[in-house]
Amino acid sequence: MGAAAKAKRLVYLVHRWTGVFACVLIALWVVSGVVMLFIGYPKLLPQERLERLPPLSLAPSCLSVATALQHSTSPDEVLQIVLTSIDGKPVYRIKERGGSFKVVDALQGNVAGAVSSAFALRSAQAFLPASSGTLLGKTQDDRWTHSGALDPHRPLIKVQMDDAQAQLLYISSTTGEVVMAAPRSQRYWNYVGAWLHWVYMFRDGSKDAVWSWIVIVLSAIGSVSALAGALVGIWRWRFRGRYKSGSKTPYRECQMRWHHITGLLFGLVMVLWIFSGLMSMNPLGIFSARAQLDKAGYQKSAIGQVAQSIDTRQALAALQAADFETVEVEWLVLDGRPYLLSQARSGDTRVVQVVNGTYEVREGFSLKELEKTARALSPYAIQDTKLLHQFDAYYYQRGESSMYAGASRSLPVLKIQFSDPGQTIAYLDIRTGKLLLSLDRAQRTGRWLFNLFHSWDLHWMLRYAGLRDFALVLLSIGALALSLTGVVIGFRRLVLSTK
Known part of the structure; x- marks a missing residue:
């Protein structure tokens, strides 16, 4: 047997024996992928959070940001200053280097202590005023809270609400604010959606190297099996002429015949989906940025050093005079110049700057700036x-x-x-x-190899979301037929091999 024949035989064997396992896995990925197309992993969207906040109409009585910063470790350590509402009351939320938070009452000036169970319940009910909640205790991490963005808020306090959606709210133990909401229907669908798709049953925490490598290895096996199957399918198809049976496929048995045909029709999509899933894990950091932009240079000054030059009361008064209903403001700095970013419930924003001693409200920055x-x-x-x-x-x-x-x-x-x-x-x-x-170039490469092949997310595709979803569901049905016929074939092969 020549080298080419041996290589071809190896491809057959690889597909035969990896396919026994891979087809089950791929079938689960396809089904859960369709669910994920319509039901996402639980999260609290920025717009949902803003819509729950009361207006900050407290200009005469609000303490200055300078007073709040007195409770920080050092101005150089302050990364973020936000005036928002927690438990329906105005507070300064100060984030320091390392991710720790300090919450300062914007009316009294006292620093909030540890978040109690009673406070968590009040915060949850302020988020959903027409509902009452039941405290379920704390969790460091559970099946719905693997996001790394939640790390500064752990452990999370769970509150089950009795609203129509039976939402499960997660309260930060460091700030007391609602940081995640998971409606009951979304949680149930996620058992056969994102939770299953990302094999989260093997994940332990937001950072789990073992889970990452499990997904990488499973995806690699699936990719190899699917690619080998695509090659076998092409080799076995008679593009010219026919087999003795009169068919272009050599397989007469129903499952084998349809596995071959669906493989030719949907094999490329299957290979791209599994391979792009592997790429989503950024194996060995191949898509990580090679150099980071200098955000500190963009700001030129630490926010804690210059924030005091914008007085809270005067800024809120200027926003009120501009007929802008503010629910949250953040102190920022650009090119060494501090400014205040105000947000409304709608997500609309305004910028407040001090120009020659006057507080000006603007819609944004000029291109020249x-x-x-x-x-x-x-x-x-x-x-x-x-x-x-x-x-x-x-x-x-x-x-x-x-x-x-x-x-x-x-x-x-x-x-x-x-x-x-x-x-x-x-x-x-x-x-x-x-x-x-x-x-950078590496990240853009990852965008094509993961996002495009996995999600079909070119902006013009997303513009026709209904047609995109329809096409993805049709392809998923074909991919499911391919994998299920493979499951039947694999099961029968295993049974025969044990006899």
């Missing part, structure tokens, strides 16, 4: 800038069921291309001044 400041993001020159009024291949908005649903993707946005070796692209929000997204 952002382009000048953006030079500090990288030591490399800016190659190109463009104001986008439509989404592009890398900057786009996903639906509520997507894992990216919480990412802010407003328009218009300033796109900046740097001339660094990775050809980094940055997207700056002209309304808020924030850096919303950055990708």
